[in-house]
Amino acid sequence: EEESVNTTYTLQLDWQSENNSKLHYPLSVYVFDKANNCVLRENIASAYTPFSFSLPEGRYTVSVFSALSNNDFTFPLEVIPDSYIRLKNGNCCTLPLQMGQARVGLTQSTLVSLTLSYMVSALHFSFNLVPEEAKSVQVTVSPVSSSVSFVGNYRNDAEACVVSCHKEGHVWKSDAVYVFPYQDAQTHLSVMVRMPDKDEVYSYTYGASLKPGYPYHFTGNYQEGVSLDGD
Numbered sequence: 001e002e003e004s005v006n007t008t009y010t011l012q013l014d015w016q017s018e019n020n021s022k023l024h025y026p027l028s029v030y031v032f033d034k035a036n037n038c039v040l041r042e043n044i045a046s047a048y049t050p051f052s053f054s055l056p057e058g059r060y061t062v063s064v065f066s067a068l069s070n071n072d073f074t075f076p077l078e079v080i081p082d083s084y085i086r087l088k089n090g091n092c093c094t095l096p097l098q099m100g101q102a103r104v105g106l107t108q109s110t111l112v113s114l115t116l117s118y119m120v121s122a123l124h125f126s127f128n129l130v131p132e133e134a135k136s137v138q139v140t141v142s143p144v145s146s147s148v149s150f151v152g153n154y155r156n157d158a159e160a161c162v163v164s165c166h167k168e169g170h171v172w173k174s175d176a177v178y179v180f181p182y183q184d185a186q187t188h189l190s191v192m193v194r195m196p197d198k199d200e201v202y203s204y205t206y207g208a209s210l211k212p213g214y215p216y217h218f219t220g221n222y223q224e225g226v227s228l229d230g231d
Helices: none
Strands: 008-017 025-031 038-044 052-055 058-066 083-085 099-106 110-118 123-126 136-144 147-151 159-164 166-168 171-173 178-181 187-193 199-207 214-222 227-230
Touching: 008 025, 008 058, 008 083, 008 099, 025 052, 052 058, 058 110, 123 136, 159 178
Parallel strands: 008 110, 123 214
Antiparallel strands: 008 052, 025 038, 025 058, 058 099, 083 147, 099 110, 123 171, 123 178, 136 159, 136 187, 166 171, 187 199, 214 227
């Protein structure tokens, strides 16, 4: 048999998450060549699935995502490093997206060890002393990013995310909601309390941009208008 012109080598992946945070399987793997073509798209079913593949000698970018599900995201038609994966439901997701990436010069069989870290900020809201007759409480958070690229760049398109709260006992609270940060801008929070006869809206500015990997707990109370303490 003739030897093929392109020598192929094995690229083996090893992965972990930053601070041992929980990974959501299957993981999604994308490999791009130096001409920005996606040469491989695979899933890793579990933590115990060994992962390796053969590729021709060359330079590659490997991106691995956790919690990149069809429920939360829409995918671009063209999968290139700079195309964007967009949040499907109101600019937020229900599972926290994590990502790791590596640039590899493949000149012999190579083991790549990746660390996945959070691409999202976690938001939690709770409001006390809301009048009994309130029908709903919603928080609008802006600016946030709608999308992230396959190499981890945020779109920075200043979108908004609306978070609904539900009543537990006397407290209105939200489930954890995950958003893509918008870089270098203060964060605006607008709280709408729907009363039987009118909507009341309170606006606040949190004096920093959201950072990925941080949980933000905003608690407020209704007396004298909603006041917020975020940590």
